[in-house]
Structures are given as structure tokens and as C-alpha cells.
Amino acid sequence: MAKNRIVYFDWLRVIATIGVVMLHSAAPILYEYKDLPQNQWWVGHVFDTLTRWCVPIFFMMSGALLLNPDKREPLQTFFKKRAIKVFIPFAAWSIFYLAIQIKTGKLDPSPAAAAKAVLEDKVYYHLWFMYVIIGLYVITPILKDFIGNTSRRNLELFIILWFVSTCVFSFVSKFYHIKIGMDAYPASGYIGYFIMGYYFFTYSFSRASKIFYYLVGLVGLVLTFAGTFFLTTENQGTFDGFFYHYLNVSTVFVSAAVFILFKDISANLKSNAGVMKWMDPINKASLGIYLVHPFIFILLAKFLGLDAFTFHPLVGIPIMTAVTIAISFVVVKVMQSIPVIRKVVPR
Numbered sequence: 001m002a003k004n005r006i007v008y009f010d011w012l013r014v015i016a017t018i019g020v021v022m023l024h025s026a027a028p029i030l031y032e033y034k035d036l037p038q039n040q041w042w043v044g045h046v047f048d049t050l051t052r053w054c055v056p057i058f059f060m061m062s063g064a065l066l067l068n069p070d071k072r073e074p075l076q077t078f079f080k081k082r083a084i085k086v087f088i089p090f091a092a093w094s095i096f097y098l099a100i101q102i103k104t105g106k107l108d109p110s111p112a113a114a115a116k117a118v119l120e121d122k123v124y125y126h127l128w129f130m131y132v133i134i135g136l137y138v139i140t141p142i143l144k145d146f147i148g149n150t151s152r153r154n155l156e157l158f159i160i161l162w163f164v165s166t167c168v169f170s171f172v173s174k175f176y177h178i179k180i181g182m183d184a185y186p187a188s189g190y191i192g193y194f195i196m197g198y199y200f201f202t203y204s205f206s207r208a209s210k211i212f213y214y215l216v217g218l219v220g221l222v223l224t225f226a227g228t229f230f231l232t233t234e235n236q237g238t239f240d241g242f243f244y245h246y247l248n249v250s251t252v253f254v255s256a257a258v259f260i261l262f263k264d265i266s267a268n269l270k271s272n273a274g275v276m277k278w279m280d281p282i283n284k285a286s287l288g289i290y291l292v293h294p295f296i297f298i299l300l301a302k303f304l305g306l307d308a309f310t311f312h313p314l315v316g317i318p319i320m321t322a323v324t325i326a327i328s329f330v331v332v333k334v335m336q337s338i339p340v341i342r343k344v345v346p347r
Contacts, residue, residue: 006201008266009061012259014279017286018325019054021293022047024126025320028308034237043313048244049224055129056246056255059190060197062133066140067198069148075141079326081138085346090130092344093291100295126294132190139191147198154277155199162192169251174242189247200259210260217257220250281333282325286346288332289325296324296331 029036029044098114101107101124108116115125121131124336166188169180205213224243227250231240243250282289300306300323310316336342 004241006064008262009064009268010279010283012061012262013286014056014282016054016057016320017282017289019051020126020290021324021328022317023051023054024294024297025308025317025324026051026313028239029313030318031239032309033232033239035268040313041226044226044308044317045225047313047317049221049228052224052244052246052251053255053258056193056251057259058129059133059193060200060255060259061137062136063138063194063197064201066137067144067147068202069144079137080140082134084343086134086137089287089344089346090127090134092262093124093130094118094127096295097127100124100298116145124294129290136190136194142196143191147195148341150205152199153339155195159192159196159199162195163249163252164186166192166247167252170247171249192252196256197259200256200263203259210264213257213260216253217261220253220257223250224254270314282329284344284347285329286330287347288335289328292331293324293328296327299327302326 026047029041030048031213033041098107098117101117102109102114107113121128133279213239227243228241231242232238234240242248245251297320298305300320306320306323308316308320311319332345335345336347
């Protein structure tokens with residue numbers, strides 16, 4: 001195991017990867033509130049709610065790793081590394097999924113339509129993550145300078161301002177129909193997760209603070225469970241995913257609690273060798289699994305008739321998740337063994 005390896009990041013990366021696939025396996029069920037038995041809809045809702053933290057955790061880990069002001073490197077080196085890690089896979093998989101969209105008749109087969117889909121982030125539903133992470137990488141050198149010249153108190157102030165402007169404002173707008181006119185406020189969007197990840201990674205917290213975060217995380221889960229059901233019923237059975245949004249109050253609460261929980265667990269374990277032995281291969285294939293798994297969904301539905309509705313969700317969602325991850329993992333490992341091709345599924 002590498003000397004400076006952050007073990008709980010490996011845990012988080014693996015479990016979050018599984019969570020993403022599970023979340024997408026459950027998603028189709030949520031839109032069938034009117035047509036499915038209530039117990040089946042609730043199973044899908046439970047699985048999806050329990051995994052909403054998975055994508056924010058990826059942003060938080062990236063911020064923790066990249067914003068350390070002590071790790072200095074020339075801008076050219078930094079952007080070259082990020083291009084290899086993210087931009088090449090983004091370009092390659094965008095072309096791949098554009099081809100699928102054209103093949104299935106969902107996109108007009110013209111260069112203009114393809115370019116428009118790429119510019120508007122309408123290539124495929126999961127690629128939005130790549131747009132956000134590329135944007136965060138671009139401003140990382142600026143953020144690193146800010147963090148290197150600020151205090152813990154200022155970081156806390158930034159996170160609070162971000163939470164208010166991004167999460168609280170949207171909550172007020174949704175439930176009180178008041179549009180707060182601060183759209184240009186700089187502390188908004190996914191930048192908050194980026195900085196929050198660095199903050200939770202860098203600083204220590206008292207036992208009382210940890211308990212507070214865990215309680216807040218539980219509140220977030222309950223809010224997502226109950227709030228989504230309430231909004232969906234109020235919407236005459238048409239799914240309302242307001243509380244599912246990654247920049248929502250409840251998701252931020254849960255994501256913060258999960259990050260601190262894994263950090264705390266790792267600090268109190270005497271040995272991680274046994275756990276890491278089986279997690280390491282998935283860890284190295286995580287980005288590739290994220291990028292390829294929607295295509296595996298397509299293949300499973302086409303050739304095996306396997307989708308979210310094949311079995312009762314209590315069985316079907318775990319089966320879909322396990323089968324999709326297994327096949328995605330094999331595909332990624334094969335691709336990583338082939339020169340040139342391995343660049344689109346970096347470790």
C-alpha cells in the first residue's frame with residue numbers, strides 16, 4: 001500500500017461507484033408512482049435516497065486531493081495531468097454516446113446536432129459529471145491560492161455562504177415561491193463540495209461536532225424520504241425529485257456526514273490491508289465503471305431483458321447493480337490492458 005495513501009478515500013470511491021450504479025438502477029422506478037404498487041415504488045425510493053451522497057463525495061474527494069496548497073506544480077504540468085485523466089475520457093465517451101443516440105434515433109445524425117448536444121450537455125445523462133469536474137479543475141489553481149492564504153474560519157464562512165446561496169435559496173424558492181435575486185453570487189454550485197471536501201479532510205473535529213454532523217445526516221435522509229413522497233403525491237403522482245438534487249439541503253447534510261463517518265472509521269481501524277485487497281481493483285476501475293455502466297444497462301435490456309422492472313425492486317435493483325458492476329468491471333479491466341485504449345478509462 002502506498003505510503004501516503006488515503007485509505008478511506010479508496011473505501012469511499014468504491015462504495016460511491018457502487019452507489020452510482022444502484023442509483024441509476026433504481027431511477028426508472030421512481031417515475032412510475034401511478035402505475036406500480038406502492039411497496040415497489042417505496043423500495044426504489046429507499047435505494048435511491050440512500051445513495052444520493054455518492055456523486056457529491058467524488059467532488060469532495062477531488063477537492064481534498066487537489067486543493068492542498070503545499071502540493072505545488074507548474075500550471076502546464078497540472079493541466080496536462082488533468083487532460084489525460086479527464087478530458088481525453090470525456091471526449092472519447094462523448095463520441096461513443098453520441099453514436100448511440102444517433103443509432104437509436106434520439107439524435108439527428110448531423111455535425112450541428114452533435115455539436116449542440118455536446119455544448120448543451122445533452123449527450124447522455126451521466127456525462128454531466130465530467131462537465132462539472134472539468135470546470136472545477138480549471139479554477140483549481142485559483143482556489144488553491146485562496147486556500148493557501150486563508151484561515152479555517154474563512155473557509156467555514158465560505159462554506160456557510162455557499163450553503164445559504166445554493167441550498168437555502170433553492171429551498172425558499174421551492175416552498176415559499178420567492179426568487180432571491182442573487183444568481184450571480186460567486187459562492188454557489190458544485191464549488192462548495194470541492195472546498196468542503198478539503199475542509200473536512202484537512203481539519204480535525206471534536207466528538208460533539210461529529211455527533212452533530214451524524215444527526216444532521218440523519219435529518220437529511222428523513223427529509224429526502226418524506227419530502228420526496230410528499231412532493232410526488234402533491235404533484236398528482238408525477239415524480240418530484242427536488243430533494244434528490246445534489247445541491248439540495250438534504251443531500252449536502254448526508255454527504256457531509258458520510259465523509260466524516262468514513263474518515264472517523266478509518267482513523268479507528270488498526271489495519272486496512274484485508275479490506276483493501278479486494279477493493280483495490282474496483283478502486284482503480286471506478287471512473288471507467290462510471291463511464292461505461294449506462295451502456296451495460298442498454299445491453300442487459302436488449303439481450304437479456306433485464307431492467308428495473310424485470311423483478312420486484314427489492315431483488316431487481318441489487319441484481320441490476322451487481323450484474324452491471326461485474327460486467328462493467330471486466331470491460332474496463334480489458335480496456336485498461338490495451339495500449340491507447342486505456343487512456344479513455346484511466347486508473
